[in-house]
Amino acid sequence: MKAIAVTREERDLRVVEKPRPEPDAGEALVEVLRVGVDGTDHEVIRGGHGGFPEGEDHMVLGHEAVGVVADANGTDLEEGQVVVPTVRRPPNGTNEYFERGEPDMAPPGEYVERGIEGGHGFMAEYVTSPAEYLVAIPEELAELGFLVEPASISEKAFELAEAARSSFEWTPESAFVLGNGSLGLLTLAMLDDAGYDDLYCAGRRSRPDPTINVVDALDATYVNTEETAVADFADAYDPADFVYEATGYARHAFDSVRALAPNGVAALLGVPGGEWDVEVDAAAYHREVVLENKAVVGSVNSGVEHFEDGAETLQSLPEWLFDDLVTGVYGLDEFEKAFVDDETTIKTAVEFTTYEER
Amino acid sequence: MKAIAVTREERDLRVVEKPRPEPDAGEALVEVLRVGVDGTDHEVIRGGHGGFPEGEDHMVLGHEAVGVVADANGTDLEEGQVVVPTVRRPPNGTNEYFERGEPDMAPPGEYVERGIEGGHGFMAEYVTSPAEYLVAIPEELAELGFLVEPASISEKAFELAEAARSSFEWTPESAFVLGNGSLGLLTLAMLDDAGYDDLYCAGRRSRPDPTINVVDALDATYVNTEETAVADFADAYDPADFVYEATGYARHAFDSVRALAPNGVAALLGVPGGEWDVEVDAAAYHREVVLENKAVVGSVNSGVEHFEDGAETLQSLPEWLFDDLVTGVYGLDEFEKAFVDDETTIKTAVEFTTYEER
Structure with a gap:
């Protein structure tokens, strides 16, 4: 073969x-x-x-x-x-x-x-x-079934993020997806399907661009990070209840938290390579995490149940x-x-x- | 009056x-x-x-x-x-x-x-x-009842941390408390009471010291951070399933994560003041959070239920x-x-x- x-x-x-x-x-x-x-x-x-x-x-x-x-x-x-x-x-x-x-x-x-x-x-x-x-998975997904694995990756991240906010009443309304690649866009659609009212998606490209067209079609707001850095997102727009990091851009580990609303959670999925020293105001970061009850969860890979959830979500997109x-x-x-x-x-x-x- | x-x-x-x-x-x-x-x-x-x-x-x-x-x-x-x-x-x-x-x-x-x-x-x-x-609270706590509030602070942090790990099977065995002040020591005793096998407590003091005596009496290991920095804890000892940060030392926001075992969670409670720029290998930090499914939760203040839990825990210490x-x-x-x-x-x-x- x-x-x-x-x-x-x-x-x-x-x-x-x-x-x-x-x-x-x-x-x-x-x-x-x-x-x-x-x-x-x-x-x-x-x-x-x-x-x-x-x-x-x-x-x-x-x-x-x-x-x-x-x-x-x-x-x-x-x-x-x-x-x-x-x-x-x-x-x-x-x-x-x-x-x-x-x-x-x-x-x-x-x-x-x-x-x-x-x-x-x-x-x-x-x-x-x-x-x-x-x-x-259902026969109807025979053509698109190759999207079940990426969808499962996000199902697991959603699960971890929701669990991290499960000890209090958390009704997230806004989400910010970092990355306009296929996983970012699929995730944006999954969050739209999950009922988020305000969706944002960050990328480095300018219009016209097919990925930005998808962002637009989902009624989400495209955030060009060449103009508005992730660290400035909360000031430029509104802070987000949920941030989903899918780029692996190292700074995002910290900037994701700055983009969060109080009680929000950032899921990190991107995997940066090598070594990259950045300067961070550690006091401001630490203080913000504590005083605003913020959370960060790392998420990698996915299990059988996430695949099942992913297949189900795909069918409703x-x-x-x-x-x-x-x-x-x-x-x-x-x-x-x-x-x-x-x-x-x-x-x-x-x-x-x-x-x-x- | x-x-x-x-x-x-x-x-x-x-x-x-x-x-x-x-x-x-x-x-x-x-x-x-x-x-x-x-x-x-x-x-x-x-x-x-x-x-x-x-x-x-x-x-x-x-x-x-x-x-x-x-x-x-x-x-x-x-x-x-x-x-x-x-x-x-x-x-x-x-x-x-x-x-x-x-x-x-x-x-x-x-x-x-x-x-x-x-x-x-x-x-x-x-x-x-x-x-x-x-x-x-029970009459028996009339004398020690002033410790219910600090205990409640940790009850809330435990609750948030456990919630963050509730979507999978998490059976933490080791905990690392950063800070040998009264809150750190009380928390160490609460974790001992909760059944943690391996306990560590970090401080900057040297023996003889009354706080280190408490650490010893709890069969916990005292980590003198003048000798072993929190960032080096995992190498010097074993990484911990749970890290509790009660010092507000700004770097700990990141170093806590380095001290964590895979699938572990760090609760940040200290509140650093001012501004403090530190250099962090953001790529290594980001990668570690993702590939090892780590989590960070900020926790501030506490509610009525945490006070009730705190009062109950105090009675069993x-x-x-x-x-x-x-x-x-x-x-x-x-x-x-x-x-x-x-x-x-x-x-x-x-x-x-x-x-x-x-």
């Missing part, structure tokens, strides 16, 4: 020929339909993220997959069922986090991430996975959103196009087959 | 003569037994915190009081009942936070704090208060602790001694009368 892999030596992306995997006991064989491409994939290609599977000269890319069960192999799954695989697997045997169904809470070193760190990903005609990591978000779906013969990241690109996917043609 | 007040002009502390207050409808008259002294009082005296009640040339100090209902005045309280007043009052009329019983979640400007900001405190022979802000913590209780004639803050002082109170003698 064919797969798209990063090579260890050349660090380029190419189609490789691999044997079709055989499911072990407890595993199912999945025929892959589509696999989405995101910022993490670009980082993996650049070598700024993750590591290769042990002893391998390549790593199959891709962690946002949707497929169909081709061989249930005695598991509870049914052949023909549309499924989305979760990303983390136990590194050696298992550990407490996986045992209790919370792999997303495992600390670094206690997991492998398929397509990202230490494990082959899903950009292949077939993949195998333990059935417990295959989330069944408007169709125009997906038409605007998904700017390209490409077959294996032109897979490179899915990795072009220019100003007309929002979200792309590689298509191995379709639900109808498989 | 006599009261201890800070004067606006001279900014000194003196005994003033004031008319005994008359309870309005819905208010009770309370004969004050004892009022504790804490760091906030010292800041108020120095002028670094709060503001005087409108139009007054003095502010009665004190926010950690215990007293006895002298005149129930038609409220649900009973005369002779031991009570502790909460600290915040609505500034003008009321507002949503007070209406729903969450004055501690009111943002700055939406409250007056008795003895701290804009309202007379409790260091007086008699005080009045709306009955809803008087928390009934060992008696030796209070003998060690409370280094002096002084009558009005020598009230200045309660404001001496030297190396032999941990916690002091001013005594107006006793439960037996009133």
Whole structure:
């Protein structure tokens, strides 16, 4: 079968020929339909993220997959069922986090991430996975199912943020999403769907721009950070009850808090690389967190329940959103196009087959 | 009646003569037994915190009081009942936070704090208060009831911190308290009572020292920050599941997070003054928060339920602790001694009368 892999030596992306995997006991064989491409994939290609599977000269890319069960192999799954695989697997045997169904809470070193760190990903005609990591989704999501993983990432962040405000009455009305990439825009739509009245989305681009069009279409306010820094957001607009950081711009760890209204919560999801010393008025930051009962939660990865929630949320989002978000779906013969990241690109996917043609 | 007040002009502390207050409808008259002294009082005296009640040339100090209902005045309280007043009052009329019983979640400007900001405190022979802000406590706590307010501060912080970790299985075993003042030590004992196995407490003092003796007696590990900075705690010891910041040292806003174990939470309670620019590796901080699912919560003040919880917790703490913590209780004639803050002082109170003698 064919797969798209990063090579260890050349660090380029190419189609490789691999044997079709055989499911072990407890595993199912999945025929892959589509696999989405995101910022993490670009980082993996650049070598700024993750590591290769042990002893391998390549790593199959891709962690946002949707497929169909081709061989249930005695598991509870049914052949023909549309499924989305979760990303983390136990590194050696298992550990407490996986045992209790919370792999997303495992600390670094206690997991492998398929397509990202230490494990082959899903950009292949077939993949195998333990059935417990295959989330069944409705047939109607066969085309858009590659968005379930990114949606699940936000479901988990929402859950952590809401939990952090659950000991008092918190009725958030405004949210500020930092980042106008595909995850930021999808999250903005999810927050709109969740009933937030005032939505803001920050990016560095100027109009005309397809991502800003999506912000506009969601009746959200676009905040050009070249004009209004995140640190100045609260003064320029109104402070937000919820801030969602999806850029990984290091300063945002602090500036997110400044953008918050009293009793608000900032969820940090972006992962900055390297080292970046910044000067912060630590006294003002500390004081603001305390006197205004603010909270910050970091959130990484997601578990089965977040995938289920993500699939449910996707079904209630408007169709125009997906038409605007998904700017390209490409077959294996032109897979490179899915990795072009220019100003007309929002979200792309590689298509191995379709639900109808498989 | 006599009261201890800070004067606006001279900014000194003196005994003033004031008319005994008359309870309005819905208010009770309370004969004050004892009022504790804490760091906030010292800041108020120095002028670094709060503001005087409108139009007054003095502010009665004190926010950690215990007293006895002298005149129930038609409220649900009973005369002779031991009570502790909460600290915040609505500034003008009321507002949503007070209406729903969450004055501690009111943002700055939406409250007056008795003895701290804009309202007379409790260091007086008699005080009045709306009955809803008087928390009934058992008679056995008549002497130590001035510790209910500080205990309530930590109860709220614990509640916020636990809520922030409530969306997954979190079984904290280790806690690191920053600050070996009376609040830090009381909190350390509360965490010990809550079942934490490994306790650490940070301070800047060296042995022999009475605060370190309390740390030792609680089987906790004393961390001298002159030797091991909070930022180095995780490497020198083990990272902690819970960090409680009670010093207001500005850098701790960030260093607390470095001291955390994966999935841990830091509660910030100290309030640094002024401006203090520090250099932080924002990328490392941001990355750590995200990849290890860490959380930070700010916590200020406390509500009626936290006072109730605090009173309950105090009753289960060992008696030796209070003998060690409370280094002096002084009558009005020598009230200045309660404001001496030297190396032999941990916690002091001013005594107006006793439960037996009133």
